[in-house]
Amino acid sequence: MEPVTGINVSRRRFLRSVGVSGGAGALFATMGALGLAPVAAAPAPPFRPPALSDFTLTGRAAKRVVVLGGGITGLACAYELGKAGYDCTILEARAAAGGRNLTVRNGTSETDLDGHTQRAGFAAGTYFNPGPARIAQWMVTLDYCRELGVPVEVFANQNADALVYNEAAGRTPIRYRTAKADVYGYIAELLAKATDQGALDARLTAVDKERILAFLEGFGQIGGRADGWAYRGGDHRGFASFPGAGNDAGTPLAEPSSLADVFASDVGRYVSFEFGYDQAMLMFQPVGGMDRIPAALSRAVGPGRIRLDAEVVSVTDQPGGVDVVYRQNGRTRSITGDFCVAALPPHLMARIPHNLGADVTAALNSFPVVAAGKIGLEYRSRWWEQDLRIYGGITETDLDIAHIWYPSHDFHARRGLIVGYYNVGDGARAYGEMTPPQRLERALEQGAKIHGDKYVAELAGSFSVAWERMRYLEGAWTAPPWGSAAYDLLLRPAGKVYFAGDWLSREVAWQHGAFLSARSVVSALHQRVVSR
Numbered sequence: 001m002e003p004v005t006g007i008n009v010s011r012r013r014f015l016r017s018v019g020v021s022g023g024a025g026a027l028f029a030t031m032g033a034l035g036l037a038p039v040a041a042a043p044a045p046p047f048r049p050p051a052l053s054d055f056t057l058t059g060r061a062a063k064r065v066v067v068l069g070g071g072i073t074g075l076a077c078a079y080e081l082g083k084a085g086y087d088c089t090i091l092e093a094r095a096a097a098g099g100r101n102l103t104v105r106n107g108t109s110e111t112d113l114d115g116h117t118q119r120a121g122f123a124a125g126t127y128f129n130p131g132p133a134r135i136a137q138w139m140v141t142l143d144y145c146r147e148l149g150v151p152v153e154v155f156a157n158q159n160a161d162a163l164v165y166n167e168a169a170g171r172t173p174i175r176y177r178t179a180k181a182d183v184y185g186y187i188a189e190l191l192a193k194a195t196d197q198g199a200l201d202a203r204l205t206a207v208d209k210e211r212i213l214a215f216l217e218g219f220g221q222i223g224g225r226a227d228g229w230a231y232r233g234g235d236h237r238g239f240a241s242f243p244g245a246g247n248d249a250g251t252p253l254a255e256p257s258s259l260a261d262v263f264a265s266d267v268g269r270y271v272s273f274e275f276g277y278d279q280a281m282l283m284f285q286p287v288g289g290m291d292r293i294p295a296a297l298s299r300a301v302g303p304g305r306i307r308l309d310a311e312v313v314s315v316t317d318q319p320g321g322v323d324v325v326y327r328q329n330g331r332t333r334s335i336t337g338d339f340c341v342a343a344l345p346p347h348l349m350a351r352i353p354h355n356l357g358a359d360v361t362a363a364l365n366s367f368p369v370v371a372a373g374k375i376g377l378e379y380r381s382r383w384w385e386q387d388l389r390i391y392g393g394i395t396e397t398d399l400d401i402a403h404i405w406y407p408s409h410d411f412h413a414r415r416g417l418i419v420g421y422y423n424v425g426d427g428a429r430a431y432g433e434m435t436p437p438q439r440l441e442r443a444l445e446q447g448a449k450i451h452g453d454k455y456v457a458e459l460a461g462s463f464s465v466a467w468e469r470m471r472y473l474e475g476a477w478t479a480p481p482w483g484s485a486a487y488d489l490l491l492r493p494a495g496k497v498y499f500a501g502d503w504l505s506r507e508v509a510w511q512h513g514a515f516l517s518a519r520s521v522v523s524a525l526h527q528r529v530v531s532r
């Protein structure tokens, strides 16, 4: 039992009091400061949503805000401002809110900038997330899922049973665990040899060396000192047939390739992905499709506040308010707000006539746009589970499809949807320039190199998205000019117009960045209103 000393009692009392007033997060952080628990990493800067009570006794009232764009950022702005009674109207050019947070289901139809129309003919229950698909645990996106009642489930971002296929190194896919075992094994062997031979003596004490050697033996499954620390393979690599009953010790895989061949095959280049602070397991996804997030936000904002098919065509900051002209159903309409939040991609906002200044336009144009694309391949059987025993995760390739994603949900169901490519940059532009049937043909041809005939024979439907060809989006994300005067300019309002989006965050290409940017603008705008 813990000794009850004076200091322990008072510490406990102190911790209890922080817990009461500051919530579990504050309690945990305080425990960290006292050396009692690891310090909780703050997922986001503190944010206090505007509240109706902020106006009590001030004689001031919530204002009208026109929000341009109904993606995650625009929806989050209207949602948070709405908590204090702001009269928000979202103008969204597309037929549905959500922006890049798009989920394709049976019947989803999309006509791209080239005039190619696709209509998803999926089974009920099949869905495809062509944009956002994964959420790290520390991301504020999960807080919104909790707050809005959007159920989440684990997204398998890494799977030892998925494959690595490097065409440049031969045409045999290997399991991800085998690739990792060989790379770690040989690295461990080299490091152990160098350590034991004294090459690192200037850096390591004798005790350090023994500890490191003990670690490396397990980490790389290498032989001991008597064996010269050699890596010869082991069960980290997996088996040709797994151990069984009685005396069935399983059939090992063939011997690992030589050290030179393992590194020549470059199978190790995928290993660092799972170390990414934003990509490490566990990752999450909303149950039923990523668009459950904008759907829940839209409900919370109130559908009456969201004007769809409403394309903003001009923004004018006047002394009495911000006038926004938009086109809806062939008609030109206008709306005036006390404030405006422009939550559009920067390159699209730059094209909209406004009176915010040439420096604003130049700044908006200083965000290079990144291309990305995905294809969803619906299959009538889940052959990757039945035949290959791959339950979620990613197969890594050196082909132009880059990755193949297996679904992390509805295991053992009849059907399922694989992401047949997810490429970024030049590879994405190359696929984007093809017609949807050409993209499909290419994706099947490439994927069949790994998965064989079933990859074609079992196909039931497909849908591809080239983000740079998508109407009103024209890009996957941007490469913000962080540290530039242009970037900093857009962090400040231009008169009564604020800018927001993942492109104004350090977490670009994540909804987390979109939510944080929205929070930051909401706080700044509200502060201005209550303090004037």
Ligand code: FAD
Pocket (backbone or CB within 6 Å): 068, 069, 070, 071, 072, 073, 074, 091, 092, 093, 094, 097, 098, 099, 100, 101, 130, 131, 132, 133, 134, 135, 141, 310, 311, 312, 313, 343, 344, 345, 348, 352, 372, 373, 467, 471, 472, 473, 475, 476, 477, 500, 501, 502, 503, 508, 509, 510, 511, 512, 513, 514
């Ligand atoms: P957008 O979604 O771009 O919203 C802008 C809105 O403005 C759109 O709805 C658009 O239709 C509208 N609009 C444009 N022009 C006009 C106009 N003239 N008038 C009115 N409206 C207009 N995030 C994650 O969290 N996890 C992931 O795994 C992830 N993966 C991604 C993968 C891909 C391929 C892509 C493309 C994105 C990914 N993201 C991911 C990032 C995430 O999608 C974005 O950060 C987020 O959705 C951005 O929201 P937003 O509202 O700032 O921008």
Ligand code: PHE
Pocket (backbone or CB within 6 Å): 134, 278, 279, 509, 510
């Ligand atoms: N957030 C996107 C995704 O996870 C884009 C991205 C890819 C961001 C890789 C960082 C690293 O697919």
